[in-house]
Amino acid sequence: MPDSVPLPTPEAVLFDAYGTLFDVYSVGLAAEQLWPGRGDALALLWRDKQIDYTRLCSMSGRYRPFWDLTRAGLRFAAQKLGLPLDRAAEDRLMNEYRHLSAFPENREVLQALAARGVRAGILSNGDPDMLAVAVKSAGLQDWLNPVLSAHSVQRFKTDAAVYQLGPQALGLPAKKILFVSSNGWDAIGATWFGFFTLWVNRAGAPLEQLDTTPTRTAGNLRAVLDFFPAS
Amino acid sequence: MPDSVPLPTPEAVLFDAYGTLFDVYSVGLAAEQLWPGRGDALALLWRDKQIDYTRLCSMSGRYRPFWDLTRAGLRFAAQKLGLPLDRAAEDRLMNEYRHLSAFPENREVLQALAARGVRAGILSNGDPDMLAVAVKSAGLQDWLNPVLSAHSVQRFKTDAAVYQLGPQALGLPAKKILFVSSNGWDAIGATWFGFFTLWVNRAGAPLEQLDTTPTRTAGNLRAVLDFFPAS
Numbered sequence: 276m277p278d279s280v281p282l283p284t285p286e287a288v289l290f291d292a293y294g295t296l297f298d299v300y301s302v303g304l305a306a307e308q309l310w311p312g313r314g315d316a317l318a319l320l321w322r323d324k325q326i327d328y329t330r331l332c333s334m335s336g337r338y339r340p341f342w343d344l345t346r347a348g349l350r351f352a353a354q355k356l357g358l359p360l361d362r363a364a365e366d367r368l369m370n371e372y373r374h375l376s377a378f379p380e381n382r383e384v385l386q387a388l389a390a391r392g393v394r395a396g397i398l399s400n401g402d403p404d405m406l407a408v409a410v411k412s413a414g415l416q417d418w419l420n421p422v423l424s425a426h427s428v429q430r431f432k433t434d435a436a437v438y439q440l441g442p443q444a445l446g447l448p449a450k451k452i453l454f455v456s457s458n459g460w461d462a463i464g465a466t467w468f469g470f471f472t473l474w475v476n477r478a479g480a481p482l483e484q485l486d487t488t489p490t491r492t493a494g495n496l497r498a499v500l501d502f503f504p505a506s
Numbered sequence: 507m508p509d510s511v512p513l514p515t516p517e518a519v520l521f522d523a524y525g526t527l528f529d530v531y532s533v534g535l536a537a538e539q540l541w542p543g544r545g546d547a548l549a550l551l552w553r554d555k556q557i558d559y560t561r562l563c564s565m566s567g568r569y570r571p572f573w574d575l576t577r578a579g580l581r582f583a584a585q586k587l588g589l590p591l592d593r594a595a596e597d598r599l600m601n602e603y604r605h606l607s608a609f610p611e612n613r614e615v616l617q618a619l620a621a622r623g624v625r626a627g628i629l630s631n632g633d634p635d636m637l638a639v640a641v642k643s644a645g646l647q648d649w650l651n652p653v654l655s656a657h658s659v660q661r662f663k664t665d666a667a668v669y670q671l672g673p674q675a676l677g678l679p680a681k682k683i684l685f686v687s688s689n690g691w692d693a694i695g696a697t698w699f700g701f702f703t704l705w706v707n708r709a710g711a712p713l714e715q716l717d718t719t720p721t722r723t724a725g726n727l728r729a730v731l732d733f734f735p736a737s
Contacts, residue, residue, distance in 0.1 A: 481585035
């Protein structure tokens with residue numbers, strides 16, 4: 276849908292967490308200190324394997340918490356890149372993952388949504404503990420409610436059971452909810468599910484070549500506000 | 507399970523097709539002619555996106571044939587790498603994909619299995635047309651029956667519905683069937699499902715850091731024969 280077409284105003288927003296509100300590549304700095312010149316490669320492959328594992332476990336009905344799969348992804352990535360990962364390095368990187376940086380525009384966007392009376396929450400693959408710590412670390416707890424986790428259905432995105440947590444918790448149909456993600460595949464999955472979607476394409480990635488497109492695409496989170504004209 | 511522990515002899519073998527019998531990276535040569543110095547990168551990313559798309563479509567209940575997802579993966583990969591993919595280049599690469607090289611040891615292994623009276627077939631994400639052409643191009647049609655495709659259940663691996671095609675077609679329980687794959691994730695999914703598994707780790711990849719391991723791991727397809735002692 277071209278950005279110029281007026282859309283019905285959604286009644287609530289759900290944000291993906293990892294990559295969208297929290298910068299999953301901020302762990303690259305700590306990795307860079309451990310393995311100079313390889314930090315970015317580790318952060319990229321770690322993220323890829325983490326996502327990979329959510330899909331395998333979900334498709335095979337072998338759910339494991341996101342935290343465990345994050346650790347498993349780290350171990351695989353380090354081994355694949357030939358980086359020695361002792362227990363101390365693993366703990367350090369996992370601890371970084373627990374306290375990821377939030378993107379700088381988050382707070383102003385969440386404040387502006389609150390000022391316009393729009394409810395905002397999280398709908399994430401992360402498990403409840405991880406999400407609680409991340410939200411609190413970033414000082415965003417006053418603006419995000421509900422915080423919905425895939426853990427409660429023991430499936431991961433893009434399984435419809437996960438997205439369905441949104442309509443269920445908000446008491447709204449999917450078509451009244453805006454879902455925001457920086458992950459192209461998540462924006463596509465959410466569009467298939469029936470949400471309005473905003474793909475925050477921070478990295479300038481190509482559009483997924485599947486049979487749908489996100490409702491809108493933008494470079495940062497501020498574009499959320501364009502869905503909610505100030506009255 | 508250590509390779510030295512004697513296993514009960516399976517009653518049939520099912521091979522994964524892409525990556526296992528057919529070399530998905532052989533398209534890198536054609537890609538290299540189109541884009542010198544970038545052929546391998548294209549082949550790697552193409553394969554990753556193809557698999558990625560099978561999972562997204564399967565998890566979201568949006569099945570599309572493997573052939574279509576292979577083309578979609580190619581388009582994404584070319585765009586991501588900044589390689590100009592006109593219609594002629596796309597058709598050429600897709601045609602290469604239709605006629606992938608078979609690994610050199612395939613024929614002798616399939617002949618030896620037949621000589622030992624062991625039934626061998628394929629269980630693949632590929633759609634029936636792709637599989638039929640690939641098997642025939644490689645001259646393997648006399649040794650592979652049944653050829654089972656994910657298409658019949660409109661799901662992709664590692665969904666149990668796909669692996670279940672094996673026991674159903676062979677009239678054997680999963681624990682009497684050996685499943686062979688070069689894809690670590692496929693070997694894990696099949697192990698979870700209940701098959702004996704052989705991971706043909708041609709690329710020397712790290713083991714997936716999940717909660718199980720393939721029954722055995724080897725460097726090429728000949729290790730299949732070790733499951734079937736000559737009588």
